[in-house]
Structures are given as C-alpha cells and as structure tokens.
Amino acid sequence: MASGTELKRKGIWRRILSRGPGLASVIYLTVLIGLAIFGPLIAPQDPNQNDLRAVLEPPSIEHWLGTDALGRDALSRLLFASQVSLLATAQAVAVGLLVGVLPGVLAGYLGGIIDTIISRIADVLLSFPSLILALGIVAILGPGLTNAMTAIGIAYGPRFLRIVRGQILFVRGETFVEAAISTGIPRWRVIWAHMLPNAWPALIIQISFMLGLTLIIESSLSFLGLGVQPPNASWGSMIGSSKAYIELAPWLAFAPGLVIFFTSLAFNTLGDVLRDEVSGGREG
Amino acid sequence: MSDDVVLAGIDLVKDFSGRTGLIKRSTGNVRAVDHVTLELKRGRTLGLVGESGSGKSTVGRLLLRLIDVSDGAVLLNDQDVTQSKHRSLRKLRSAMQMVFQDPYSSLNPTMRVGDIIGEPISYHRGLRGTARDNEVERLLVSVGLAVEQARRFPDELSGGQRQRVAIARALGSEPDILVCDEAVSALDISIQSQILNLLLHLQSEFGLTMLFVSHDLSVVRHVSHDIAVMYLGQIVEYGPADRVADQPAHPYTAALLSAVPQAKPSSRRTSEKVILEGDPPSPSAPPKGCPFVSRCPFAFEPCHEFRPAHTPVNGGGTVACHLQTSGPTLGGASLGGAAFDSEKSATKH
Numbered sequence: 001m002a003s004g005t006e007l008k009r010k011g012i013w014r015r016i017l018s019r020g021p022g023l024a025s026v027i028y029l030t031v032l033i034g035l036a037i038f039g040p041l042i043a044p045q046d047p048n049q050n051d052l053r054a055v056l057e058p059p060s061i062e063h064w065l066g067t068d069a070l071g072r073d074a075l076s077r078l079l080f081a082s083q084v085s086l087l088a089t090a091q092a093v094a095v096g097l098l099v100g101v102l103p104g105v106l107a108g109y110l111g112g113i114i115d116t117i118i119s120r121i122a123d124v125l126l127s128f129p130s131l132i133l134a135l136g137i138v139a140i141l142g143p144g145l146t147n148a149m150t151a152i153g154i155a156y157g158p159r160f161l162r163i164v165r166g167q168i169l170f171v172r173g174e175t176f177v178e179a180a181i182s183t184g185i186p187r188w189r190v191i192w193a194h195m196l197p198n199a200w201p202a203l204i205i206q207i208s209f210m211l212g213l214t215l216i217i218e219s220s221l222s223f224l225g226l227g228v229q230p231p232n233a234s235w236g237s238m239i240g241s242s243k244a245y246i247e248l249a250p251w252l253a254f255a256p257g258l259v260i261f262f263t264s265l266a267f268n269t270l271g272d273v274l275r276d277e278v279s280g281g282r283e284g
Numbered sequence: 285m286s287d288d289v290v291l292a293g294i295d296l297v298k299d300f301s302g303r304t305g306l307i308k309r310s311t312g313n314v315r316a317v318d319h320v321t322l323e324l325k326r327g328r329t330l331g332l333v334g335e336s337g338s339g340k341s342t343v344g345r346l347l348l349r350l351i352d353v354s355d356g357a358v359l360l361n362d363q364d365v366t367q368s369k370h371r372s373l374r375k376l377r378s379a380m381q382m383v384f385q386d387p388y389s390s391l392n393p394t395m396r397v398g399d400i401i402g403e404p405i406s407y408h409r410g411l412r413g414t415a416r417d418n419e420v421e422r423l424l425v426s427v428g429l430a431v432e433q434a435r436r437f438p439d440e441l442s443g444g445q446r447q448r449v450a451i452a453r454a455l456g457s458e459p460d461i462l463v464c465d466e467a468v469s470a471l472d473i474s475i476q477s478q479i480l481n482l483l484l485h486l487q488s489e490f491g492l493t494m495l496f497v498s499h500d501l502s503v504v505r506h507v508s509h510d511i512a513v514m515y516l517g518q519i520v521e522y523g524p525a526d527r528v529a530d531q532p533a534h535p536y537t538a539a540l541l542s543a544v545p546q547a548k549p550s551s552r553r554t555s556e557k558v559i560l561e562g563d564p565p566s567p568s569a570p571p572k573g574c575p576f577v578s579r580c581p582f583a584f585e586p587c588h589e590f591r592p593a594h595t596p597v598n599g600g601g602t603v604a605c606h607l608q609t610s611g612p613t614l615g616g617a618s619l620g621g622a623a624f625d626s627e628k629s630a631t632k633h
Contacts, residue, residue, distance in 0.1 A: 179382070193395070
C-alpha cells in the first residue's frame with residue numbers, strides 16, 4: 001500500500017540509481033534521449049545527402065560508422081533515426097495510456113455492468129497480437145509509422161486498463177477513500193488525488209516494459225518496410241536496407257542492431273529494478 | 285423537529301443483500317439497522333454503544349450517507365440528506381464530518397499531512413495558497429500538533445498523531461456535526477484519554493454536535509450527554525448518560541456495564557453482574573420477538589412473541605423491554621427485575 005508514497009519520495013530514485021543495472025539503464029537512456037533530441041545539431045552531415053563516390057565505406061575518421069549503399073553517413077542517419085524510433089515508441093505508449101487509463105478508472109470505480117462491458121471489450125482487443133494488429137492496420141491504411149504506432153497504442157490500451165482497474169478496485173474499499181468521500185470533495189478529486197496515485201507505481205513499471213516491447217515492434221515494422229518511409233530512417237529500417245549488403249558491409253546492420261538491443265534491454269532492466277524497489281519498499 | 289435538533293435519523297433501515305456467487309443467488313438479507321430513530325442536539329454528544337455487529341457504525345455511515353438508506357430519512361437542519369445529490373450532498377457533507385476508527389488506514393499514505401488537512405479547506409471554503417496553509421497551521425495547532433508536521437507523510441506519525449490529523453481534517457470544513465466512529469478504539473489506552481480530552485475541548489471551542497460511536501460504555505459515558513444502546517440493529521435503550529450508566533433499564537445495558545472493569549471494587553455495583561452467554565443471533569435470522577431474547581437471563585413469554593415498544597424510564601429516556609411494562613408478571617421474587625438495579629426495576633407508567 002505504501003508504494004505510492006515510495007514513488008513520490010525522492011528515495012526510490014536514489015535507490016534505483018544506487019543499483020548497478022538501474023544506474024546503467026538510466027545513464028544509457030538519458031544519453032540516448034539527449035542524442036535523439038540534439039542529434040540534428042551534432043550530426044556530422046545531412047543524413048539524406050548521398051555521395052556516390054563513397055558507398056559502403058567501412059568506418060573511418062570521416063565516417064565513424066561508415067557509409068551506406070548510397071554513400072550516406074551512417075552515424076548521421078543513426079542519430080536522426082533515434083529521434084524517429086523513440087518518438088514512435090513513445091507515441092504508441094502514450095496512445096495506450098490515453099485509451100486505457102480512463103476506461104480503467106471507470107470500470108474499477110463504477111463496477112457492475114459498466115465494468116463488465118469495458119472489460120469484455122478490453123479482452124477482445126487483448127486477444128490480438130500487437131504486431132499482427134499493426135500489420136493489419138498498415139495493410140488497410142497503407143505503410144506509415146504514425147498509423148502503425150497508433151494502432152499498436154490502441155492494442156496496448158487494455159493492458160493499461162487492466163492495471164488501472166485492478167488498482168482502483170484495490171483501493172476502492174480502503175478507509176482513506178471513504179474518508180475522502182466523507183469530507184465532501186468532488187468525486188473526480190477523490191479518484192484523481194486519492195485513488196489514482198496508488199496505480200502509478202504499477203503503471204510506471206508497465207510503461208517501462210511496454211517501451212521496450214514497442215521498440216521491437218516498431219523496428220520489425222520498419223525492417224519490413226511498413227514503418228517509416230524512405231528517405232527517412234528508423235533503426236529498424238536501417239537494418240532492413242543494409243541486409244542486402246550484409247557480406248560487403250556488416251557494420252551497417254551492426255550499429256542500429258546494437259542500439260535496438262541495448263535500448264530494449266535498458267527499458268526492461270529499468271522496469272525490473274522499479275518493480276523490485278517498489279515491492280521491496282512495501283515489505284521493508 | 286425542535287429547534288435544537290441539528291441532525292435526525294428517522295426510522296432508519298439498512299438491509300445488506302447477501303448475494304453470492306456467479307448467478308447472484310440470494311442468501312437472505314441482513315438487516316443491519318432496524319428502524320432506528322435518533323436525534324443529535326446542538327452542542328451535545330450522543331453516545332451510541334453496542335457490540336460488534338450491532339449496526340452502530342452503520343448508523344453513523346447512514347447519517348453521513350456514506351451508504352444509502354434502505355428506508356427512512358436523515359434530516360440535517362430540515363434538509364433530507366438521503367434525497368440530496370452531487371453538489372448539494374457535498375455541501376451537506378461539509379456540515380457533518382467523520383473521524384474513523386483506524387488512523388492507520390483513514391489517511392491517504394501518498395499525501396502529505398498538510399494536503400490531507402488542506403483539501404476540505406480549499407474545496408469548501410475556497411481558500412488557496414497561503415490562506416489555505418495558514419488555516420492548516422491553525423488547525424494543526426488546535427489539535428495539538430506542530431506546524432512542521434504539515435510536511436510529513438502519515439506513516440511518519442504515531443497513531444495518536446494520525447488521529448489528530450484525522451480530526452483536523454474533519455474540522456477543516458467547519459462542520460456542525462462530528463461523527464466519531466470508534467475514534468479511540470485503535471489507540472493505546474494512554475493515547476485514548478488524550479484524544480478524548482481533545483475531542484471534548486474541541487467540542488466546547490467550536491460548539492460541535494457529536495455522535496460518538498463505540499463499543500466501550502465507559503468511554504462513551506465519559507464524553508456523552510446522552511447514550512443510545514444498540515443491539516442487533518435496534519436501539520434498546522436511550523437516555524441521559526448518567527441515568528443509563530448508573531441505572532440501566534435494559535438487561536443488555538446492564539450486561540455491557542458488567543463488562544466494564546471497576547477501578548474501585550467497593551465503589552459501586554451493589555447489583556449483581558449480568559453476564560451474557562453465547563453470541564448475538566445472526567442478523568439474517570433475528571428472533572421473532574425482542575432481539576435480545578435469546579441471551580436475556582430474564583426473558584419470559586411475551587419476549588418471544590412481541591417486539592417491545594419504547595417506554596419512558598424514570599430518570600429520563602426510554603427503553604424497549606417487556607420487563608418495564610409487565611415486570612410484575614415475572615412473579616417478582618426471584619428476579620423481579622432486581623438483578624441489574626433494584627431501584628430501577630419496578631415498572632412505572
């Protein structure tokens with residue numbers, strides 16, 4: 001029960017940072033997000049500027065990560081792709097929260113027939129695998145990252161919905177909620193200030209895991225050419241376009257592959273550490 | 285309704301439906317509150333006593349409409365609380381506040397003390413920012429806490445301090461009525477008296493009307509002007525605190541008193557102890573006549589058949605007991621109603 005407090009206090013972040021994996025994840029993600037934001041400023045050259053005199057060059061002082069089949073600087077493309085990949089990932093999770101949290105609150109708080117209806121709709125949505133659903137949406141609406149990520153976000157809604165509903169149900173019978181109602185404050189205030197904060201820890205942990213999962217899905221779609229459209233790149237599409245030259249220029253697939261791997265690992269590790277710390281705080 | 289009655293519960297009934305399982309099979313209704321009528325008079329404290337499951341806490345919740353009545357009305361200054369909705373209900377609630385039993389669960393663990401106390405202040409009185417903080421500080425001081433404690437989280441405070449926070453929160457909307465639901469039961473004995481004295485002090489300072497719900501008759505007697513005794517969802521005895529505690533007219537009240545340890549064995553209790561055996565009957569299958577019949581040492585024929593009506597008692601108040609109306613038919617000698625208090629036992633009209 002005290003988990004909400006644990007998060008609110010600075011203590012939990014200090015505890016996360018005091019653990020090796022937590023610290024490593026936070027540092028990695030901070031640097032990565034910094035690079036994604038400031039990438040356009042620090043990129044050595046225009047990511048779409050080709051130089052047909054220097055195609056498939058190995059890493060060098062001039063091109064740290066080499067050049068691709070059109071002679072574009074791989075490092076510049078990677079930096080710009082970071083922005084695309086991270087934004088797309090965040091978009092999907094944000095859409096998921098948007099469509100999941102409010103129905104979750106309503107289902108948990110109101111209960112009865114409304115809970116039944118909302119929960120059944122959520123079950124139907126949950127039964128679609130996210131990637132297949134995204135492929136279907138893309139097939140209907142045409143290739144494009146925004147459509148695909150919105151579709152994935154909607155598919156995520158039920159997962160957040162379940163968490164919020166469960167937490168709201170959990171605190172609904174608590175005396176402090178009854179006490180808050182008895183003071184005569186509005187209902188939305190009771191939900192917002194007294195019930196929802198207890199769902200945050202579980203939600204944040206879930207968000208962390210979902211970011212890792214979404215990144216993989218986004219990369220898969222872009223790898224297949226269904227996500228971001230050329231000439232722009234995301235990490236997945238960089239791997240996709242380099243696969244034809246894997247024997248000539250393996251470094252082209254290597255860099256985005258490693259970034260996807262470490263980013264996904266960092267999100268999952270952060271989720272693990274958060275989960276440990278939140279439940280550990282409850283016991284201690 | 286007379287002028288000095290602030291809050292009245294009229295013929296309150298609360299049924300809890302016992303439905304269980306997938307197909308909502310009815311397992312019988314439980315009547316937690318059975319035609320209870322009570323009045324809170326301005327500036328006075330009514331003590332509501334009974335054992336666990338007697339429905340006393342349910343009455344408190346019905347009065348504040350934390351749960352809906354099955355039947356009956358709750359009048360706050362002649363406005364029916366049971367019919368109010370949304371905005372008007374919240375306004376009514378600001379006039380009557382509750383202090384809950386367990387201060388460990390009644391305070392939101394994710395909020396700071398200052399925000400817990402400040403919330404009703406800002407919603408009911410429109411105070412924000414510094415004005416709100418000043419009011420929070422004033423309340424903290426008036427319940428005997430330090431101003432700095434506004435920044436604490438509830439789990440950094442002791443049980444007594446938490447209950448003081450809960451009281452300060454209840455006072456934030458400047459209520460007329462304070463319902464204390466077992467407000468000291470969860471606290472250590474030494475802390476209990478501090479909180480009780482605080483409540484008495486606040487009552488005189490703010491002119492509060494109080495409903496004090498407790499299972500502990502000695503505590504209730506200490507703080508109350510009047511006492512109502514509940515058994516199995518019904519009020520079985522009502523009257524001035526001293527009369528009820530010194531000269532109980534109902535065998536159940538006498539039994540409750542017998543359960544109170546006496547500091548000075550010689551001081552009182554000339555009467556025999558009334559020791560109860562067994563458990564109260566299930567509220568889903570109450571006795572046909574008097575609710576107390578199954579455990580009453582003095583039960584006789586009418587008790588099994590008819591529910592006793594409330595009749596006036598010498599010294600003030602009323603009692604619902606057949607011994608009061610047909611005592612002599614007991615054959616007097618052995619029991620004669622004398623078991624719990626000799627002067628009181630004789631019937632009167």
